[in-house]
Amino acid sequence: xxxxxxILIIIAGFLLRFNPLLVIMASALATGLAAGLxxxxxxxxxxxxxxxxxxxxxxxxxxPVIGLLEAYGLQQHARTLIGRMKGATLGRLLTSYxxxxxxxAAVGLTSVAGHPQTVRPLVAPMAEAAAEARNDALTDDQRxxxxxxxxxxxxxxxxxGEDIFLAIGSILLMKGxxxxxxxxxxxxHFSLWAxxxxxxxxxxxxxRLRRLERRMQKPGASA
Amino acid sequence: xxxLGFVYVLAGLTFALFAVLGLLDRTNPKxxxxxxxxxxxxxxxxxxxxxxxxxxxxxVLALVAIAGTxxxxxxxxxxxxPEIQAERAAKHGPFLLLVALIIPxxxxxxxxxxxxxxxxxxxxxxxLISLALGVLIALAxxxxxxxxxxxxxxxxxxxxxxxxGWAAILPQMLASLGAVFALAGxxxxxxxLIGTAIPEGSLFGAVLAFGLGMALFTMVMGNAFAAFPVMxxxxxxxxxxxxxxxxxxxxxxxxxxxGFCGTLMTPMAANFNLVPAALLELKNPYGVIxxxxxxxxxxxxxxxxxxxLFAF
Numbered sequence: 001x002x003x004x005x006x007i008l009i010i011i012a013g014f015l016l017r018f019n020p021l022l023v024i025m026a027s028a029l030a031t032g033l034a035a036g037l038x039x040x041x042x043x044x045x046x047x048x049x050x051x052x053x054x055x056x057x058x059x060x061x062x063x064p065v066i067g068l069l070e071a072y073g074l075q076q077h078a079r080t081l082i083g084r085m086k087g088a089t090l091g092r093l094l095t096s097y098x099x100x101x102x103x104x105a106a107v108g109l110t111s112v113a114g115h116p117q118t119v120r121p122l123v124a125p126m127a128e129a130a131a132e133a134r135n136d137a138l139t140d141d142q143r144x145x146x147x148x149x150x151x152x153x154x155x156x157x158x159x160x161g162e163d164i165f166l167a168i169g170s171i172l173l174m175k176g177x178x179x180x181x182x183x184x185x186x187x188x189h190f191s192l193w194a195x196x197x198x199x200x201x202x203x204x205x206x207x208r209l210r211r212l213e214r215r216m217q218k219p220g221a222s223a
Numbered sequence: 224x225x226x227l228g229f230v231y232v233l234a235g236l237t238f239a240l241f242a243v244l245g246l247l248d249r250t251n252p253k254x255x256x257x258x259x260x261x262x263x264x265x266x267x268x269x270x271x272x273x274x275x276x277x278x279x280x281x282x283v284l285a286l287v288a289i290a291g292t293x294x295x296x297x298x299x300x301x302x303x304x305p306e307i308q309a310e311r312a313a314k315h316g317p318f319l320l321l322v323a324l325i326i327p328x329x330x331x332x333x334x335x336x337x338x339x340x341x342x343x344x345x346x347x348x349x350x351l352i353s354l355a356l357g358v359l360i361a362l363a364x365x366x367x368x369x370x371x372x373x374x375x376x377x378x379x380x381x382x383x384x385x386x387x388g389w390a391a392i393l394p395q396m397l398a399s400l401g402a403v404f405a406l407a408g409x410x411x412x413x414x415x416l417i418g419t420a421i422p423e424g425s426l427f428g429a430v431l432a433f434g435l436g437m438a439l440f441t442m443v444m445g446n447a448f449a450a451f452p453v454m455x456x457x458x459x460x461x462x463x464x465x466x467x468x469x470x471x472x473x474x475x476x477x478x479x480x481x482g483f484c485g486t487l488m489t490p491m492a493a494n495f496n497l498v499p500a501a502l503l504e505l506k507n508p509y510g511v512i513x514x515x516x517x518x519x520x521x522x523x524x525x526x527x528x529x530x531x532l533f534a535f
Contacts, residue, residue, distance in 0.1 A: 003407045006400075007443055014490050020497075021389055022291035024396045025284070028403040035407035040277065042403065047280025049402030051271040055227065055351060056395045056494065057264070058234040060384060062326060062354075065361045067379025071303045072369055073312025074319040080312065081320070109334060110350070112327040115499040117354075121323055124503055144505055145514065151499035152487075152514040159483040160522075163476065170448065174475040177452050181460055183471045193476035193533070200525045205518045 006031030062116050069121060078122050079129035090130040090146065091213035094153045095206045097123055101157025102198060106164035113158075115151060124150040131216045142216055149212055153205065160201035163194035225344035230355045235268030241381045244374070248298055256294030257385065260286060264392065283399070290389035297385035301378070315369065322365045329357030387501045394494035397445050410449065413440055414457030421458065427531060429462040434527035437478050438485035445491025447482030454478065469534035477530045484523035487515040 006027040013023030025046075032042030066074075082088050104112055113119075127150045132138055138146075163170055171190045178185055238261050245251070246258030263286055271279060289295060312319070333353025337344040344352045362376060384391060404410065417436045422428045436458060440450035459478060463469040486492045490509065500511050507513070 001412060003404075003409050003412055006404065006407070006409065007413075010400075010443070010491070019291045019293075019389070020393055020490075020493070021287045021396060024400050025287045025291075028400050031407045031409065032403055037406070043280030043284065044276035045280075045403055045406055046399050047274075047278065047283055048276040049399035050283050050395060051267065051274070051276075051279045052402075053395050053398040054231060054234075054268060054271060056398060057392060058230055058268075058351065058355070060391060061230075061234050061237050061358050063383045064237065064376035064380035065322070065326065065358055065365065067381075067383055068362070068365050068369070068371060068376040069319050069323055071308070071311075071371070071375060071379050072315050072319055073308040073310075074323055076305075076309050076312035077316035077319055080316065109331055112330045112334075112350070115502055117326055119499060120502050122320075144507065144510055147503045148500070148505060148507075148510040148514040151503060151511045152518070154499075155487060155495045155511070155515065156518055159486065160480065163480060163483075170451075170479050173448055173451060174479060177455060178471055178475060181464075181471075185472050185475075189472040190476040193473050194480060196529055196533070197477060197480045197522070197526055200529075201518070201522055204521050204525070208517055 002034040066121050074121050075125040078125040082126045082129040091210045093130045094209045098153050098157045102161030105158050105161030110162050119154050134217045156205050160198045164191050225352050227348045231268045235265045238265035240377050251298035253296040260289045260295045301382045322361050325361040326357040330354045390501045401449050410453035414453040418457040426467050430531045433458045434481040437482040441482040441485030442489035450482050473534035481526040484519045487519035
């Protein structure tokens with residue numbers, strides 16, 4: 001039971017808005033000590049895991065390209081493009097991106113799009129422009145919400161598309177864990193059972209995107 | 224053959240250049256903190272495998288000490304004026320879009336190429352390697368046509384990274400915390416707690432506990448992968464599969480997706496929820512999570528219903 005102290009530290013730390021890096025380190029130390037590890041062993045375990053997961057941070061190599069393109073006006077161009085397309089409403093734009101992201105993830109192309117690669121330089125400015133086209137008095141709060149929904153749409157498309165792909169990490173994990181219990185299950189079975197949820201995710205989020213579009217058409221202080 | 228090692232070298236050099244440029248930026252009172260922070264990250268990328276576990280641990284402690292005491296931050300200004308951007312966009316717009324699409328296009332083409340033609344690159348890391356190649360090609364094409372000052376991509380890239388700040392390594396830190404939790408057996412303790420909370424003999428109660436447990440434990444750990452083996456051992460296997468005869472493929476597949484609903488609602492999944500908020504320069508760091516809750520909650524209910532309907 002004592003090892004749960006790390007979870008309490010994380011929850012309290014995030015709620016009190018301490019610097020998350022400090023909170024994580026404190027949680028790791030407290031959890032390790034509660035489990036009877038010595039400090040050096042905890043630091044080494046953390047260091048090993050940090051080194052093993054470096055691939056998580058390599059996505060930042062796209063920033064020089066994004067920086068170059070933005071300096072030459074990529075975001076403005078993305079807005080202009082949307083301005084020219086009369087049928088490109090906020091809801092249709094983000095729903096199309098949702099479908100595209102789900103479809104790409106479903107065939108294993110998860111890193112093709114993402115927040116630094118596509119959301120910041122393209123999807124978010126396009127969504128903003130589409131909202132502006134119907135409402136010339138878009139407030140700052142509304143602008144924030146549109147951008148937040150652009151990021152949310154990327155996440156939802158990724159999460160509820162990727163498990164349809166046979167060779168994704170989560171499917172291999174499920175196969176491995178169930179094998180440990182003596183069940184031999186083909187990856188295809190897991191993939192097929194991800195499809196109903198993928199459809200439900202598209203319908204639910206698509207519906208919310210339509211409501212977002214309506215909400216953004218009204219000038220006002222809706223947060 | 225190209226391996227992930229090549230990508231780490233590329234990332235290491237990029238962070239090293241960010242560090243040097245940051246250190247030289249006299250307009251920034253926090254330039255020393257910035258220089259050391261990104262410099263240490265460059266060291267980790269370039270030489271992490273030679274530092275040893277304890278050495279890497281000390282490197283992490285140094286990163287946390289620098290960022291946790293507020294020693295890193297962005298310099299004011301540095302943006303290109305919107306009028307200049309608009310003027311350039313009118314001239315180069317379609318070309319910029321083309322270059323932006325080079326990165327996903329190369330990532331896509333490379334993923335297939337490296338899987339079909341063995342020996343070129345490590346097929347297990349095909350997408351990450353292709354992404355890195357896409358970055359290099361896009362940069363070369365962009366530089367050749369636009370002819371900007373040589374350091375402009377790095378200076379602008381650094382400005383974007385400084386805006387993200389310490390959140391840039393938050394995902395990696397949380398993944399490492401998960402490893403310490405696993406070592407300490409946190410998962411088993413949580414699983415036992417949830418297992419004892421289920422009313423005896425109720426099928427729907429067990430399905431509900433499994434689905435909610437996946438989502439809640441994923442929120443705590445920031446990752447459905449960590450929650451899955453624990454919840455399967457505590458509830459999925461003994462109750463849903465063994466006692467009630469549920470189909471293990473359905474329980475596992477839809478249970479995992481119930482966990483993904485939890486990922487949408489937690490700051491612990493920093494790379495999906497907090498990093499984009501920083502990258503899009505939102506005022507509310509939890510803005511993305513707020514936008515996702517309205518989808519995650521009904522979808523979680525749907526997943527619980529699906530397990531109940533399809534597994535039995």
